[in-house]
Amino acid sequence: MALLDKYQVLLDTAKASGIDDLQYEEQESVLQIRGTAPNADIKNKLWDIYNQIDxxxxxxxxxxxxxxxxxVAGTQVKVITQNSNLNIRKGPGTDQPIVGKAAKDEIITLVSRANDQWWLVRTKDGEEGYCYAQYLEPVS
Amino acid sequence: MMKVKKIISALALTLAIACAAVSCKSKISDADLKTKVEAAISAEHSDISVDAKDGVITLSGTVGTDTEKQELEKAVKNADEKNVKSVVNNIVVETPQIETSTDDTDLISKVTDATKDFPTVKADVKDGVITVTGSLEQARVQTLKMALDALHPKKVDMSALTVK
Incomplete structure (x- = not known):
């Protein structure tokens, strides 16, 4: 239960931020947390709180x-790389050839979510391919 | 004597028909009500069982969230507002266990993708635990941790990572 106390502020904030499907459970001394935030700001806020606690x-x-x-498919997402361009690849995997690039802060279209890690995107120039999802943030 | 009997039986028959007609108009049988309710909720919840007795519907089974439980109760009432007298909601809310990765081979290939842009970092996988070593500038630690957590490992051990 100590973990729940340590991260109580994080969990309370998650609950109060409209994460209806929030799940958390201590497994093998690790607190596993899952949920869907209504927008990227709330996701970032939770990560800030987590970083403050630990x-x-x-x-x-x-x-x-x-x-x-x-x-979701059809929405606009922003490239949130540190400062480099984001590779757009032919298929979902870093072993796939690069077919294009998207600049930091560029807004592109999320075509579909191939899986949790790789999303199919399209740039304004019509370049289409897969990007690593961690570097894409929904524009809310 | 025969005549009286005939009259009585005719009367009884008329009465029976009248009663049946009235009752048919005011309520449907529990069996029909059960079918109606089941049809209303079965689309997504075939695992929820429905019982009907004197217009009282009893729901049992398990769902993932309390919202679902309340929505089912509402759906039952809406299925036949006139004949559903009340709902006994015995549905149990059971949050499914959070799944973590148990397939190291799969996790290793995903970790390779996730750490591709972190050349100063090394990540090893064993029994669903990702151990991160090497060094990394502070501004990028959260990005790395977010990427690794998204792979649902049992644990991400960054205690040996040097933060610059």
Whole structure:
């Protein structure tokens, strides 16, 4: 139960932020957290809180995966790489050839979610391919 | 004597028909009500069982969220507002267990993709646990952790990572 106390602020914020499907459970001394946030801001807020409670995530006692409900096919997503361009690949995997690039902060279209890691996207120039989902954020 | 008997039986028959007609108008049988309710909720909830007795519907089974439980009760009432007298909601809310990755081979290939842009970092996978070593600038630690957590490992151990 100690983990639930340690991360109580995180869980309380998640509950109060409209994450209706919030799930959390302690498994093998790690607090597993899952849920779908109504927008990217709330997802980022939760990660900020987590980082405050456990700076640089060094304890490793939480595994949190917060999806964003607005990340559905046909919506606009923003490239959130650190400063480099985002590779657009022919297929879902880093072993796939690069067919295009999207700049940091560029807004592109989410065509479909191939899986949790790889999303099919289209740029304004009509380039289509797969990008790593962690570098895409729904524009809310 | 025969005449009286005939009159009585005719009367009884008339009465019976009248009663049947009245009751038919005011309510449907429990069996029909059960069928009606089942049809209303079965689309997504074939595992929920429905019982009907004197217009009282009893629901039992399990669902994933409390919202679902309440919505089912509402759907039952809406199925036949006139004949559903009340609903006994015995549905149990059972949150499904959170699944973590148990397939190391699958996890290793996903970790390779996730850490491709982190050349100063090394990530090893064993028994569903990702152990991160190497060094990384502070601004990118959260990005890495988010990417690794999204793969649903049992644990992400970054205690040996040097944060610059």
């Amino acid at each position: 700076p640089n995530f060094l304890s490793g006692d939480v595994v949190m995966d917060i999806d964003v409900s607005t990340a």
